[in-house]
Amino acid sequence: MPSQVTRLVTIAFVASLAACSTVTTTGVKNTTKTFNTVVVDAGHGGKDSGAYRRYGPPEKMVALDVAQRLNRKLRESQLKTVMTRDSDVFIELNNRVAIENAQKNAIFVSIHFNDSRRRVVHGVETYYHSGASFDLANGIQAKLMTIPHSKNGGVHTANFRVLRLATCPAVLVECGYLSNRNDGSQARDWEYRELLADRIAEAIVEQRFGSGVYHASALAAQSQSQTESPSGGTGLAPSTGHR
Template identity: 45%
Template sequence: MMVAVPISRAGSLSFSTVVVDAGHGGADGGSVWNGLIEKKLCLDVALRLERILKAKGLRVVMTRRTDATMELSDRAKIANKWRNAVFVSIHFNANRNRSVSGLQTFYRSSRGRMLASPVQRAMDRDLTGINRGIAIANFKVLRETIMPAILIEAGFISNRTEASRCGSATHRQKIAQAIASGILAARTHP
């Protein structure tokens, strides 16, 4: 069963809840490069994003708040309990080719694209890094959620320059602020 989030004015989404998913966790460390562990970065940015969005008056639901192992299906189940919501999964990327870098946002549905576009624009505007754009992906958390959903790759920790930035708490705060700015730009108040 699909639950549609209403579209308001010229392609904006109407939602009052943001489900924030810190990628990986627990036994799943994600990528480990240049002394950084993806799961820790994801949780840090997710908690920062939660604080920003709550300060803007949105309800925020976290899929995890600690270093816990979570199945991808369980993340989607948590999200699917909420009406009038969007889903934002935070990740960091890696590639064996250490010269690869940049910021990218993935989506699966047309409504997911309506969230991905302003988030990617905000990251491109507010963060240092190559804009890798938005792309359709069939990731399980995007496939199994029944609301507009995106998965953000907030930089390549395999790239020394980006790893150095991502290792900085100041930069992670900027990532959270850029994501929040994009989420708010996608929203029309319900």
């Protein structure tokens, strides 16, 4: 059964489909207002490239970059962090869960980018499993929607292993579709990835310490003002190869 579950979960990740579950969530400690540690999980890695590349870099690379940026921002906000990976290495889902659940007073945030056979599909989605994770998922999605021209793919429940087996509040963010031309080109832009990390960090810090506490990096603030310029478009210059 474990190998079958692994396969199913892998398929679910690739297809972004949440399988039906009869597993009930027990023992989830709601640390949303008390956590001092954030487990930052960059999806995929090593032999597992994640979403198929059409317009952007491989999912494993952009997910790691957003996760590293998020990690730095959370540390700057006086939170402890643990990264499940900090380089291009393959980590089993069970090992990610073990890292996640080894923390005493934590939340878990997994960073992914999405893929669809339908190239018109685009937007940002946030997933959760336990009820204790709902506020965090909602908060992150809401902050991501403050990025100009962002498309709201919604907050959904999912049966992903890192969410289902978590004993702390746990969410998974799909930061856009690499299969979509516009989302993919944004994912290739490090300034956009900085903006993604900034909004996720803001949501996490506000969840813990209340609104108005988070200080965006100068770069993210600048990107925000650029994207709000009346000239239209994303306001973000195409960028190459920050990896």
